[in-house]
Amino acid sequence: MGAHSTPAIDLVEIRKAYGRTPVLSGVSLPVESGEFIAVLGPSGCGKTTLLRIIAGLTPLDAGAVFFHGERVDRLPAHHRRVGFVFQSYALFPHMTVVENVSFGVRHRQNGRSPVGAMLELVGLTTEAHKFPHQLSGGQQQRVALARALAIQPAVLLLDEPFSNLDLKLRQAMRLEVRRVHDQLGMTTVLVTHDQTEALTMADRVVLMTNGVIMQTGTPVDVYQRPANRFVADFVGDANFLSGIVETPIAVDRARIVLDGAAAALEARGAAPVAAGERVTVMVRPEHVSLDRSEPGGINGSVVRQVFMGAVVRCWVEIGEGVRVIVDAPGGGQPQWPTGAPVQIKVDPERLWYLRQ
Amino acid sequence: MAGVGDDGTRARAVLLIVPILVVLTLGFYAPLGFFLALSFLRYDPAHLYLHQWTFANYHVVLAESTYRLGLFNTLRLALAVAACTVVLGYGIAVVLWRSTPGWRNVLITALIAPLFVSVIIRTYGWLIIFDNRGPLNEMLRWFSLGPLHIRSTLTAVVVALTEVELPFATLPIFAALSQVDRALVEAAATLGEPPLRAFARVVVPLSLPGVVTGGILAFSLAASSFVEPLVLAPPNLFLLATLAYDDINQVLNWPLGAATGFFLFAVALLLTAVSVGALRLTRGGRMV
Amino acid sequence: MMATRTVGVLRGTFVAIVLLFILAPLIVVVGVSFNRSPFVFFPPRALSLHWYGEVLRSSAWTGPLATSAVVAAIVAGFAGLLGTVSGLALARWPVRGRQMIELALLAPIFIPGILTGMALLFWLGRLQLVGGLAGLVLGHLVITVPYVVRTVYGGMPGNLMDLEAAAATLGAGPVRTFVRVSVPLVLPAVSAGTFFAFLLSFDNVTISLFLAGPRAVTLPVQIFNYVQFSNDPSVAAISTVLMLATVVALLGAERFISVRQLVSRRTLGGRA
Numbered sequence: 001m002g003a004h005s006t007p008a009i010d011l012v013e014i015r016k017a018y019g020r021t022p023v024l025s026g027v028s029l030p031v032e033s034g035e036f037i038a039v040l041g042p043s044g045c046g047k048t049t050l051l052r053i054i055a056g057l058t059p060l061d062a063g064a065v066f067f068h069g070e071r072v073d074r075l076p077a078h079h080r081r082v083g084f085v086f087q088s089y090a091l092f093p094h095m096t097v098v099e100n101v102s103f104g105v106r107h108r109q110n111g112r113s114p115v116g117a118m119l120e121l122v123g124l125t126t127e128a129h130k131f132p133h134q135l136s137g138g139q140q141q142r143v144a145l146a147r148a149l150a151i152q153p154a155v156l157l158l159d160e161p162f163s164n165l166d167l168k169l170r171q172a173m174r175l176e177v178r179r180v181h182d183q184l185g186m187t188t189v190l191v192t193h194d195q196t197e198a199l200t201m202a203d204r205v206v207l208m209t210n211g212v213i214m215q216t217g218t219p220v221d222v223y224q225r226p227a228n229r230f231v232a233d234f235v236g237d238a239n240f241l242s243g244i245v246e247t248p249i250a251v252d253r254a255r256i257v258l259d260g261a262a263a264a265l266e267a268r269g270a271a272p273v274a275a276g277e278r279v280t281v282m283v284r285p286e287h288v289s290l291d292r293s294e295p296g297g298i299n300g301s302v303v304r305q306v307f308m309g310a311v312v313r314c315w316v317e318i319g320e321g322v323r324v325i326v327d328a329p330g331g332g333q334p335q336w337p338t339g340a341p342v343q344i345k346v347d348p349e350r351l352w353y354l355r356q
Numbered sequence: 357m358a359g360v361g362d363d364g365t366r367a368r369a370v371l372l373i374v375p376i377l378v379v380l381t382l383g384f385y386a387p388l389g390f391f392l393a394l395s396f397l398r399y400d401p402a403h404l405y406l407h408q409w410t411f412a413n414y415h416v417v418l419a420e421s422t423y424r425l426g427l428f429n430t431l432r433l434a435l436a437v438a439a440c441t442v443v444l445g446y447g448i449a450v451v452l453w454r455s456t457p458g459w460r461n462v463l464i465t466a467l468i469a470p471l472f473v474s475v476i477i478r479t480y481g482w483l484i485i486f487d488n489r490g491p492l493n494e495m496l497r498w499f500s501l502g503p504l505h506i507r508s509t510l511t512a513v514v515v516a517l518t519e520v521e522l523p524f525a526t527l528p529i530f531a532a533l534s535q536v537d538r539a540l541v542e543a544a545a546t547l548g549e550p551p552l553r554a555f556a557r558v559v560v561p562l563s564l565p566g567v568v569t570g571g572i573l574a575f576s577l578a579a580s581s582f583v584e585p586l587v588l589a590p591p592n593l594f595l596l597a598t599l600a601y602d603d604i605n606q607v608l609n610w611p612l613g614a615a616t617g618f619f620l621f622a623v624a625l626l627l628t629a630v631s632v633g634a635l636r637l638t639r640g641g642r643m644v
Numbered sequence: 645m646m647a648t649r650t651v652g653v654l655r656g657t658f659v660a661i662v663l664l665f666i667l668a669p670l671i672v673v674v675g676v677s678f679n680r681s682p683f684v685f686f687p688p689r690a691l692s693l694h695w696y697g698e699v700l701r702s703s704a705w706t707g708p709l710a711t712s713a714v715v716a717a718i719v720a721g722f723a724g725l726l727g728t729v730s731g732l733a734l735a736r737w738p739v740r741g742r743q744m745i746e747l748a749l750l751a752p753i754f755i756p757g758i759l760t761g762m763a764l765l766f767w768l769g770r771l772q773l774v775g776g777l778a779g780l781v782l783g784h785l786v787i788t789v790p791y792v793v794r795t796v797y798g799g800m801p802g803n804l805m806d807l808e809a810a811a812a813t814l815g816a817g818p819v820r821t822f823v824r825v826s827v828p829l830v831l832p833a834v835s836a837g838t839f840f841a842f843l844l845s846f847d848n849v850t851i852s853l854f855l856a857g858p859r860a861v862t863l864p865v866q867i868f869n870y871v872q873f874s875n876d877p878s879v880a881a882i883s884t885v886l887m888l889a890t891v892v893a894l895l896g897a898e899r900f901i902s903v904r905q906l907v908s909r910r911t912l913g914g915r916a
Binding site: 366368369370371372373375376377379380382383384386387388390391394444447448451463466467470472473474475476477478479480481482483484485487490491516519522576579580582583586587597600601604610613614617618620621624 | 655658659662663665666667668669670671672673676684686687722726727729730732733734736737738745748749751752755756757758759760762763764765766767768770782783785786789793843846847848849850853854864867868871872879880883886887890894
């Protein structure tokens, strides 16, 4: 991120309330030109409102929106030149595919219309004269995308665009949209409640809850180095164990004794902690391993296990009511009989403490 | 008209609703309001009414034998029509429910086609049928069963109103039946219920809200009907609706006509409230 | 096997009886209209088109026919316009309060026609508007416009607001959005509603009986008067003409609108 380049979209202290219910409480977010941003959060967190504010479909109460340094929050939607893909696709039912795609195209670029190119880009050239209801869900999705792109927008905004598709199609469309993005270098903001979608598609993920941004970072950041428990919990599966800091090592490192464990373990975190401080330690199920006789591990017993294909998910009780979820490699069948004593071992690089 | 902003949208919605509110105020709310007030004003043969508030008109409606008889006959008529339409309508609704989509379309079209013909024409049709020398009596005579005097009887009115209100009772019942998951019948079968019992124990209770809606509709429409009674009922059969009509057109006692009209409306409302309440009670408020 | 067949026969018989019951009054009216004699015989003893000639030559029938057509056309025009505007308003009304406003607009459907008719007659009497076209039009407008509102509001796409927003993001201003998106999307419902308003007005007896006067007698009122006070097949002839016109209109309209959808809307809400 170049410090001097002007962001393609800059949201400054956006506030919005419906009646007395605050929806956005001071959201600031710069988006770099060509960047693919995913805004991720549970439903009702304000993410769709944020997207509609960028597009000019919903007025804001306070704050400012800039496109390439130019203030646009007083500009009506039809003057903003944003490509918007709606959750319902919002394809005009009384127009054919080609009519839909050309709806916003007024000026021909270099003497030729971008409509044909867009249809080609999404692979719908042969369906050009069909009506939306004659298309499959995936095809409708492509038309919505082509229509948004045909106006050669300054930014592309996607509001839960894949939520009406089945799993296989959703996966294919994610790749396709990302491919189109890479091909056109279009600044893109995707709103989704699906963490897999956010992690697989975006350059940067913005986590929101209750109208506030909880963390902004690369997919690896938010997955491995969550800023707080909400992020850790919302993105991926996680074990949360409580413990006490034995010795701080660095601003982002400390030795921590987990409750019920004999030895201290080294963990990393986002902020410095003091000796004796109570912390929560997070570890992902796939970063825990199981062994019968690993020295230095934590003793426990397998209480339940489920075969999940690539892995076997085991619930290991390591103390009174303290269970750790472990994803062990699935060797075709369960390897650990229920009740068997085991030792669990965690990769210290993957232990992540969170201040309480 | 674009969703430029929530606030703009709201202002535009308010602006768009003004014309119809003006029309409804001028042609519906104001007239009804004044008419309601009129029902509480004293009747005066010379000036139509005097500016004196009184319950006298409602007292007449409640106490005078003609109007009591009118209430009794109205209830009799409306209940009979509601019963006939619901029984017939339930049968039709079940047939519709069990038909293939093609047949269903044909039957529904046949059921509703007469709605596009003016009530007065259909009432005229019944007048012909019930005539002493009409086709019905000709047929009865042929079988040596007649002739029967049907024209100008309560029965004639009930039959004509049943025919007119039938779709209004049938369609809500059919709508309720369509909501019944067929898997429920199959579930009852797997639990050992023979088809008819499964129908009685599963489908019938679930269709009750539709029966109540249809019944209320038929009742209210029949209670306030006056065109069919004016043509088909004997002159001495007092009904609230025709009494109100006569108060205004013959007697020119407007306050009394107004009171009769509102009393009639109140009766229908009361019956609706009671039926809906009863339905709620029997199903713990879950279905309605 | 036997059981299924018995059920089938029973069902068929039931359906046949019901259909006969529903259609009987229409059939006899049509039949009677072909009588030659001045008496009402069904089935007619001698066939003739005599009464059609009588009816179409007589100003007692052609006058009211014209009145009805004029009133219905004016009412349909106003009701279509008002209903469309109000339907669009309802679609963008805030969720809070929408039910209240809906009820306020649909109320005329739920009030007995006799009450509305009497109240209007009294009100128009105060305004010195009794017995003219204006009163009839106002009365018919009030009882038909709720149906248009409901047809338009119920017939517009569920995501209309999204579609309008989509048009805005594609650079279309309010006018272009209205003309290219909103209007074409509500047009089918609007034409259905307007057509329906025409039929409702044309067929109405309940309200017209109160509001018609010497200067404006509608056809249904004229039929009512004849049925009450005289008895020759001319009523049957004009009624048959009306039914034929309605059938033709419905068949013509069926290509554009779903008549059945219309009627289920009408029936589920009562009758004006």
